[in-house]
Amino acid sequence: MSPFSTLKTLAVVLGFGLLAGSAEAREVRTTTTTHVNNNVNRNVDVHRDIDVDVDRNYHPVATAAAVTATAAAIGSVTRSLPPSCSTAVVGGVTYQNCGGTWYQPRYSGTEVSYLVVNPPR
């Protein structure tokens, strides 16, 4: 077993726990307020990885582990996909098929998030 697959296995067992060192070091607790008007009520208490609000992923290892840990749960939401996904449009809805796990991309504000769904028929 290569060190990498050992890591991956551990990641599955422990979820984010294994990555606590690196993941926690990268976790954003607050994104700053960008407005002064109180009619705007954005959530600045975000608690997410520094790297999620991006067009591409700079840290594929951490991403792959995180996705592996949550992939099984239909209905869960992730902000990044594992590598090697293909776009599929079924019944007018856009999906990403990543090795048999199906994700439905959505916009949460201007951030893309992915809902894990049952394979479409």
Next chain:
Amino acid sequence: MGLRNMGSRKRLLSLALCAGGLVSGLSPALAAPGQAAAGEQKAPAVDPQAIKALEKMGGFLRSLPAFAITAETTTDEVLVSGQKIQLSSEAEIRARRPDKLRVDIKSDRKQRQLFYDGKTFTVNGPKGGYYASFDAPPTLAETIATAEHRYDVEIPLVDLFYWGTDKSGIKDIQSAIDVGPATIDGVETEQYAFKQQGVDWQVWIEKGDKPLPRKLVITNTQDPAQPQHVAVLDWNLKPNVNNAVFAFNPPKDSHRIQFDTGPSNPGRSP
């Protein structure tokens, strides 16, 4: 002569000593309460001139039939450790009253486009190839409120659309001071600083007959790390605002997706 001189010198010396004693002995006692009042215990009062300057700026913004801004921004994110990470971005905002908006956000990390053509509001991610749209209200003000509140879409420099309206938030200001003159990108401005609940902020307003905000600094005072958002604004008051600027045509190979309507965003779906 010599004695007299000596005498006057002595008097001067004793005067100087006396004054020195006053300065060194008394002034700390006098200054301390003043410093505390200005610093921690009580925020300085609201300078009505600073509020007037904000209102004048707001009124001028409302009077513009169209405008284009290029804003260079930096935004701090605070890690769990308290470490601050600064992210840079550029936002180009084009607006035409009463019902057109186009925003292009570019950074090393992300590109997004926002389109409002009077009927539809669209978020487009040119790199990811996804876009999402909603049927929009008929005015800029309503559409911005809907985008922010119902769809969590962050409009850069959204305050520009609230200043000068009854939602300006001026009533929330607890302290306002005129810092003084400053030059931003060669433009003469006056710098003002404000305090309100959870936020300290500063604005540099252009002097003369175009009181435009040239720079904005917003400090989040709720997090002990005090992250900041800084924007320097370059204005064009005679921009190209043809309808085509605000119309979204899905690029080839792009896909329409939905906005997240999960339960974590109450009030979002009907």
